[in-house]
Amino acid sequence: MGNFQLVVFFASICLFPALGAVPQPGTSMRDIRNLRHTFCSEHQEYSNNNICCLNCRAGEYVKFPCTKAGHKGTCEECTFGTFTEHANGLNQCFKCTHCRSDQEVVEHCTLTQDTQCKCKPGRFCHPEEACEVCKTCSRCKNDEEVLRNCTSTSDTECKRIQDQADPPSDAVITGVVCGGLLLISAAAVWFCMRRSCRTEQMVTGEQACHNKRGGVSTQVAQVGVHHGTVMLKMCKKSMNCKTHK
Known part of the structure; x- marks a missing residue:
């Protein structure tokens, strides 16, 4: 060659x-x-x-x-x-494939399709992994509850049970403190506004008292306010003194 x-x-x-x-x-x-x-x-x-x-x-x-x-x-x-x-x-x-002892038949073998098997109840096998043996499903612990049940292709999913005796979280404490401060602030503002209104009602005036006989005018001392009513403290030579509201 x-x-x-x-x-x-x-x-x-x-x-x-x-x-x-x-x-x-x-x-x-x-x-x-x-x-x-x-x-x-x-x-x-x-x-x-x-x-x-x-x-x-x-x-x-x-x-x-x-x-x-x-x-x-x-x-x-x-x-x-x-x-x-x-x-x-x-x-x-x-x-045709024969299902293992830890599997059960889903579909029997035909002339155009192989046997379809899946893990028996209580066992699973991830589809992305080579299923050489079915794994036993996990059980949730005493302080856990079932989130998703075990299937033939996925394990049990658990989540922790929230203990009612647990202390409140930082977020709850912060919310309570902030709420209390807001209530105290609102009460303080309301008290100040009410006190300011009462102060504005205090007036200082003069009340003229006239003597019917001589027509002599005398001045009156200051008057005070109590619940919106002007009360006359002192009126010299009062003959016809009037109270103003």
Whole structure:
């Protein structure tokens, strides 16, 4: 075999391994040229002796491959306990899965679908992990309560029970103190406003008292206010003194 043939041989090893048609030493150039054209349509055909045969349907397998390109050959239905899920060029069907002792059957195996299993009640297995064994569901502690029950794909979720004997939190204490201060402030403002109104009612006036006989006017001392009523403290030579409201 010359150098050129060796190069072509190793190149074809890289190009055609997926087709199951890797040339053997001593393969002629004509055979290699024919091999280059053996590109079968994915999911529709399979390669057999450098020709493309049509796939068998799901639930079947290839009993005898085709002898002419573009033909299906002989397909056989899978036997009980076996299946093929997609159209294929397989020479045998897959065996159905048997659920483990810690699992139960969700759906039985058919010709086109494998057995569907799940963990038994009280056990779980995370779907993103390889479920080699179902784990036992966790139980909440005495000071916890169930937030979410255990399922076949998730563990129990618990949360701590709030103890009524626990002291109030800082937020509660702060709220009570602030509320008390606001009430005290409001009461102080109300008291000051009421006292200011009473003070404004205090008046200082003069009351003229007239003597009917001589017509002499005398001045009166200051008057005080009690509950809005001006009371006369002192009236000199009062003859006809009047109280003003």
